[in-house]
Amino acid sequence: MAVKKDTDGSWFARVSYKDKQTGKYKTKSQYGFKRKKDADQWERSKKNDLEKGFNIGANPYFFDYYSKWVETYKTSPNVAVRTQNNYLTTMNIIKNYFEHTPIKSINKMNYQAFLNDLSIKNAISTNQKINKHIRACLKDALEDGLVPKDFTQGVTVAGKPVQAEEEKFLSEAEMKKLLLEIRNGMNDQTTTRWMALIQFAGGLRYSEVAGLTYDDFKSQTLRINKAWSFAEKKHVPTKNELKRTIKIEPSIAAEFKSYILRQKKNNLKSGISNKDKLVFISSSDSPPTHAAMNKSLKRACKRADIKEITSHALRHTHVSLLIYHGMDIVSISKRIGHKSPTTTIEKYSHVINELEHRNDEISDKMIASFL
Incomplete structure (x- = not known):
């Protein structure tokens, strides 16, 4: 590995490496740097890639690229954390399919x-997002001369149909039946049941549930000021980077006060470090x-x-039932961490529309009281 001055006064850098595909030793060079520090930077970048196990040859593995x-x-400060996590999720999917597949x-x-x-496996919206990420990456691969053409061009993206909004939450009777079933089998080892209970009780996103720590539970309130990134295995800001404290029944x-005390003892006994002080933790030292x-x-x-529902339906059910029971939209919006009440109205318009008839009756009754 070397950085040297060329005959024309410019600088070039050369890196030696063992090609992971052929097992042969090769060199990769870059010429035409005006400054030595630019050549040094290129060399350091390639060394760093090699240390990470990347194939830096002319036909790298797609996962490496x-x-x-x-x-x-996609990991600069200008890119939102949520967007970064989406690209990292796609990276894990690519690893499962193309980890050792040369891009060409x-x-x-x-x-x-x-x-x-x-x-x-996925909803069509999820697969459209994955394809969008790969297409953006491939555009740069084309410009870098690594692929002869765009293999994403003209493909068909399909997936499971997206549920209608009214199918994404449970009725009050259904939710009571589900809670009864969840509670009947609860013990200190059924972590996901405890997570389901607090997700419904607080209307939280799943990443917010996974990110809850011991100190977030205070008397009858719950602080939500972070979420858990499964891709990065650490705490990150909430979706809208909004912090909130809500009342819990x-x-x-x-119940959760007692559960947390028992979990602390169980973790200590089992040798689980739980350095992040997570309330919900599995044997792998991370949330389910x-x-x-x-x-x-x-x-x-x-x-x-x-x-059958997914965990996000617990949040939808929480909000829908609050609307049915008469809580105002502004309070609901603050409680669930929406940026504005407008977002809540748009998201739950199907529920609000169902209440128009009841609201008309309230209006008629109020006016009639003055006559």
Whole structure:
């Protein structure tokens, strides 16, 4: 590895490496740097890539190239944390399918096969987002001369149909049946049941539930000032970077106070470090994944003999029932961490529309009282 001055006065850098695909030793060079420090920077960048296990050859593994692309363009302070996490999620999916696949060996046919496989597992909106990320990355790969053409061009993106808004939450009767089922089997080892209970009780996002720490529970209030990133395995800001403190029903607050005390003792006894002081933690020293939570909920719904839902439906149900029971939109918006009441109105317009008839009756009754 060297940085040297060329005959024309410019600088060049050369890096030696072992090609992971062929096992042969090769060199990669870059010429035409006007300043030595630019050549040094290029050399350091390539050394860093090699230390991370990336293939820096002319035909890198697709996962290596995408990882480097995300690191370069999508992890700057100007990119929102939520957006960064979305690109990191796509990176994990690429790793599962293309970790050791050279980028030049991917064509439209095997990329379409990849999308077809995803269509069985994900909603179409999720797959559209994944395809969008890969297409953006491939655009730069084309400019870098790494691929002859765009293999995402003209592909078909499919997936599970998106549920209608009214299907994303439970009725009051259904929610009572589900809570009864969740509570009947609760103990200190059924972490996802406790998570489901607090998600419904507080109307939280799942990442906010996963990120809760011991200090967030105070008497009958719950502080929500962070979320958990499963991709980065650390706390990150909430979706809208809004912090809030909400009231929790007294008996549920008391249950969690006791649960947390028991969890601290259990973690100490089991040797779980729990350095982040997470309330909900598995044997892997991190919260149960979203998939694990949804799997647990699916089983609970079957036992309760109600329609199957995902964890986010617990948040939707919380909000919908608050609207039905008469809480004003401004208070609901603050409680669930929306940027403005407008967002809440747009998101839950189907519920609000259902109440128009009842509101008309209230209006008529009020006016009639003056006559």
